[in-house]
Amino acid sequence: MHRAAKVQKEEEDCEEEEEDEEDEEGEGCSETQSVMSGSASISQRAGQKKVLTPQEREHIRYLQVVRKKDFVCMEWIKGMRVNILQGLELHTNIFSAAEQSRLLDMVFELELKGQRNELKERTYSAPRKWMQGKGRVTLQFGCCYNYSHDKFGNTPGILQDEEVDPLPPLLKSTIKRLVRWHVLSPTCVPDSCIVNIYEIGDCIPPHIDHHDFLRPFCTVSLLSQCSIVFGSSLSVAAPGEFDGSFSTQLPVGSVLVLNDNGADVAKHCIPAVPSKRVSLTFRKMDPRKRPYGYRSDRSMEAIPLLD
Template structure:
């Protein structure tokens, strides 16, 4: 960068994007994206550089964006000592502004990071905005207005490239372990469980939550079909969770008409909305659910503070795998082969798994069929959407498959690369640890020690402190 000191600055009305042969190969949208990306990282790139070098780098980054002139050069003389002491300073914002800034708190002047910028305008927003004739919530003006504000004039990469970048940045945890004795055998009750994070951006989560709120209001006004919306009275802690079902009506217990638990063949609910179909397509394309198990139904759970879901195993009217997506707040889901109810909204289980906002939990294998699961009383408002595929023989009468959910194919990618990014370990690691423990002890204390050891999550970033869990675990005596 030292040679920049002796070069004369270009006139302010001449843009590098208009003259540089290298930049002429890129579209204006690509140049704006590159300029924003480099500007975001300028504090890091310019660290330890002198003021003049930092100024030159800043001006060059500003000159990339088409239609914008670089900031005027400061022609005042700079003392060498000042340059050495202030090499953090530059025209796009300093590395240290005099006070520590909490990056999680947005301010009007906070620059949007490139990752968020690439995520705001995505297929979820584009397709929902183009398909606003949703079966059950068409013409919601507030929702449409919110969409317009979120996606307005954001510089983006080509859609396919943007989607692939996001897809490859998804974090996948597939090695949950919790051993319990089931029918006399030591079994990993979490085998088949997967947690995928980074699936939905903040803007997408906002769209989905806003849309769910509009569905909830329609349900309260009686504008949805017979069994789509349910709002039981909150007569005690843990009771009163509101639900919205699409595709089929699932009966949780024997109802007043004598119908057993399962899919009700004659009950009418609304079809899956277009926005939720976009979510389903992403679940398949991003290798979260297999293309052989495309969901054709879903249930929205709306929790207020203190609401819960009691211990259960999902009915086999729905095939495996299925998944649940979390919004608004993080909470724990508790697993165990023998979950116990301790009190209203409180359960005793073997292991609790935190569900971050925007994450997708996939239940399959032992995680779906051996272990029961429950959601203890949530500390704050939460929304979840569970996507499931009906057994063909259990579909309600008159059901017609959705044409736009047929033939969805996953994105192609290198499996080895996914394994490296996810930190997936082969199962032989489990066997090796079991051998070291000298398995075969049947006494209660031996089982407890083994269970405690194998219940640890390997990914500490997905854990929350045990003290924050709204569940109890009684010691083995």
């Protein structure tokens, strides 16, 4: 089987497994319990509900998504009162418990592969912890992002001459879900992902995401809830503690979308987490900054949207 066909089949298998798990969890179970094929009309006459198609089940789940888009935090910016959180969105009920579990299983399996040197060199990184909150494990797919000036003279941003592993099929199906369910725009479909694995006490200092990546972008929170702090100016109160003008919680399974002022005026940071956490940050590269030899994935084009 050709590699492209194999990858496509893996993505389709991921999506089919998600549908199977939804059935096992009982989502829409009252609608899917016909006793045997061909008995739908008898079941309906007996007062039972009809069997739903996968498309109908998906639409029911889509309607249950909770979307918060009214974040407000006013600050003085260059002599004007500005809502620094304009464009910030928080979406919940996107992923079932089974889907979150599958994502976590994938992350920890890839972490083990990285420890065994079974991934491309820059895909997996586990820096030495030189102080509390520093040195979390990361996995990068699609491109290699350099966080700071390094010993080779590279500046922060995408390293175009470095190669990492491509997006795994499950992450691609996750991106399709986010686009299909109107969490991300079909005009800005992510082509990269950074996975952060936080241990207790790990944090991310104040920053604005690099403009080698387009807006909007998003972060999926898994395993445990944590807080995120925003402000046009953020200060360090203590190791892993930050002061800002706004703070909110990121529930387990939630998707935080950053756009407009929420991405480019407000800095954001993650204070020291109280328990182990995993985040998936999906971003689209600026086409001018893509790695040399990058090839677009046609399977990620023209994703159909739910009404």
